[in-house]
Amino acid sequence: MKAILVTELGGPETMKYAEVEMPSMSPTQVLIRVEMTSVNYADIKSRYGKKGAAKLPFIPGLDATGVIEQVGEEVQSLKVGQRVIAFPANGSYAEYIVADESLTFVLPDQISTETAAACPVVSFTSYQLLAKVARIAKGETVLIHAAAGGIGTTAIQLAKLLGAGRVIGTVGNGAKAEIALSAGADHVICNDREDFVERVRALTDGAGADVILDSISGTVSERSLECLAWYGRLVHFGNASGEIGQIKTIDLHASCRSVLGFSFGTTRKLRPHLLQDTAKQVLDYLANGQLDIKIGKHFALEEAANAHAWVESRASTGKVLLDVRS
Numbered sequence: 001m002k003a004i005l006v007t008e009l010g011g012p013e014t015m016k017y018a019e020v021e022m023p024s025m026s027p028t029q030v031l032i033r034v035e036m037t038s039v040n041y042a043d044i045k046s047r048y049g050k051k052g053a054a055k056l057p058f059i060p061g062l063d064a065t066g067v068i069e070q071v072g073e074e075v076q077s078l079k080v081g082q083r084v085i086a087f088p089a090n091g092s093y094a095e096y097i098v099a100d101e102s103l104t105f106v107l108p109d110q111i112s113t114e115t116a117a118a119c120p121v122v123s124f125t126s127y128q129l130l131a132k133v134a135r136i137a138k139g140e141t142v143l144i145h146a147a148a149g150g151i152g153t154t155a156i157q158l159a160k161l162l163g164a165g166r167v168i169g170t171v172g173n174g175a176k177a178e179i180a181l182s183a184g185a186d187h188v189i190c191n192d193r194e195d196f197v198e199r200v201r202a203l204t205d206g207a208g209a210d211v212i213l214d215s216i217s218g219t220v221s222e223r224s225l226e227c228l229a230w231y232g233r234l235v236h237f238g239n240a241s242g243e244i245g246q247i248k249t250i251d252l253h254a255s256c257r258s259v260l261g262f263s264f265g266t267t268r269k270l271r272p273h274l275l276q277d278t279a280k281q282v283l284d285y286l287a288n289g290q291l292d293i294k295i296g297k298h299f300a301l302e303e304a305a306n307a308h309a310w311v312e313s314r315a316s317t318g319k320v321l322l323d324v325r326s
Contacts, residue, residue, distance in 0.1 A: 003059050062121055087120065235260045
């Protein structure tokens, strides 16, 4: 089969379109003929050697959509011919993948191939953050950092669907503000000209946000506590800044604030059963048209290097997809 291989750590040019062996399948896995896969920023970080510890050469990619071609003898809930999304065992930039039954989810007919390819990481992560980790309650104020990104725009929509009374987003500059506003944010703070702590306090009459989603870390995490409401939950799920943040425990106990951590990768690996309800809820929202995943450029599988370069240029808006269909 054809696949993309990262042959050495470095830039997009390290990815090669090559012939590789078909993946082997365990009794609890399914073989999927891939139709489309997506480019996640984690793929780029892994290509540079900054995420994971895959041995070279490796196939990048976290998620894919396609059709089941074969099922393992112990698989009970899936069958040949079903359209699915899946989180594969060993990369998704390939014509075929294998995935555990617990990480393969049947698609409703109403969901297009493009939406299916774009949705898994951003929608599953956003739902887990809000519904399961932060335990959002009706009427609460939610602050979402990096609100113009894939998870940001998805989390804005899901926060509203889950009952948030107000959603505030932060973005790097004014050019990104419209993206967050179009996703449904009530207010957007531009970090290049506003102090987010002061602005959140002003918007909430000094109370602060009940839920804060932080993928940036460092000083952003530290300062987020300054605008977190009593009984509020700061959910830390990324380290985009590369900085190490310091949190004073004295800031937590008297105010009943919580700082929570979440990794979608860890959850897939150690507690995949936690994703079953998430998949049902997210796929229902998508099938009913309540949730929209913004889709950007399409590239052919053999153009994966160009797709990575496009994402790294920061010029992309919407989810970048790789079309594996011949």
